Amino acid sequence: MKSLVLEEKLKLSLRDFPIEEALGPRDVRIGIHTVGICGSDVHYYTHGGIGQFIVREPMILGHEASGTVTEVGAQVTNLKVGDRVCMEPGIPDPNSRASRLGMYNIDPAVRFWATPPVHGCLRPSVVHPADFTFKLPDNVSFAEAAMVEPLAVGVHAATKARVKPGDVALVQGAGPIGLVTALSALAAGCARVFLTDVDDTKLEIGASLSKAITTINVGKGDATAEILRQTEGWGVECVFECSGHPRAAGQVFDALCPGGVVVFVGIPVEPFHYDLGKAMVREARVEQIFRYAHVFPRCVGLIASGAIDVKPLITRKFAFEDSVHAFEVAATAPKGQVKMQIELP
Structure with a gap:
């Protein structure tokens, strides 16, 4: 054929x-x-x-x-x-x-x-x-x-994060997976999602998806400082690393609040280093995902109900x-x- x-x-x-x-x-x-x-x-x-x-x-x-x-x-x-x-x-x-x-x-x-x-x-x-x-x-x-297939990645990530109603999240990377992860985090109960990237056009699309999404161009300013300012110095409960970029992946704990969780979603093209000391003083929980499991029916339901567009x-x-x-x-x-x-x- x-x-x-x-x-x-x-x-x-x-x-x-x-x-x-x-x-x-x-x-x-x-x-x-x-x-x-x-x-x-x-x-x-x-x-x-x-x-x-x-x-x-x-x-x-x-x-x-x-x-x-x-x-x-x-x-x-x-x-x-x-x-x-x-x-x-x-x-x-x-x-x-x-x-x-x-x-x-x-x-x-x-x-x-x-x-x-x-x-x-x-x-x-x-x-x-x-x-x-x-x-x-x-x-x-x-x-x-x-x-549904890319959305399943975001839903699986939100599930691994154990999002609680009212959590604030950071999604690093506004590509397709970053955007569906932001939508999944909101659907799971996050009150607000910060979305970072270097592409203003992708960030504009992200901002258009929900009033609960705040975008930051990391090429034009200090995202960590801005997130801490907007969270009264506390930080975010969940960080979803979707960019796969070594520099971004190495900074996942900077805006994370004490006791927060980091979920690595984007697959890096090369090994990277992160600061274990920053993870330890926060008692951070670190999760990784590989594709997804048990979420396709949930994704179909979320789209059908209008919970995720x-x-x-x-x-x-x-x-x-x-x-x-x-x-x-x-x-x-x-x-x-x-x-x-x-x-x-």
Whole structure:
């Protein structure tokens, strides 16, 4: 079937690709409608790998998807042909120790779309386990449904932070993940979120999402001093590090209040150092997340209820036949663009 294929570093093609997937008794076949372009997809395109995951042979990209069920396996009872759905792209080994302990996202054997050597979903159809496929309410569009996957990262981060009603948070980085994390923190109960970045356009988008979001350009001023001023010297209860930038990651404790929590969300491109002494005098709790677990139904519910509005984050759409160009544009990190999506016919 025609697919968007990463042939090698910096070389994409839209071509027929030989891939056949048998429908198992607990699987569904899904006609793909919308796929979001994720930073990891772009990184595979521009660098040929992420950490230990190296593209060694042609691979189909894409993992943020929505579509329509076209076929169901013999044992599937929760879905039917015609259902509109979104899909959780990581498939763990259900018998692994991590999965049995409820941590299926960190199962070493997890198979995740568009993570070498597993093919992604930028193609007309996929076969996927029904247990990781979620029916959409009528008021959730395909575009919004394709945002469930990145939103899941933010909801998982807020869950790990154990946000309490009235908490104040700092989100470092106003990219797609930073923005959904800010929205998730507010939905979890934060009264206020400080959002930092160096891109004024992204900060403007962040500020437009909620009156409870206060933006600070860290390239133009001292964010820590401003946050401490606005919190009467106390600081914030939660810091979400979403930028992946070593300098930002190394400063996570500066604006943190005593007893606060830091959640590392963005994956740094290189090792970084932070001040353990600052963490100790605060008795800071430090958490990390890797993707998400057990949150997709929550994300669908948050979008359906209007508690979280992801529509302002969808800033550009491309037709499937323009997929190569879409990635070329995404690789330039254009200002003002948050989430770009590809629509299949």
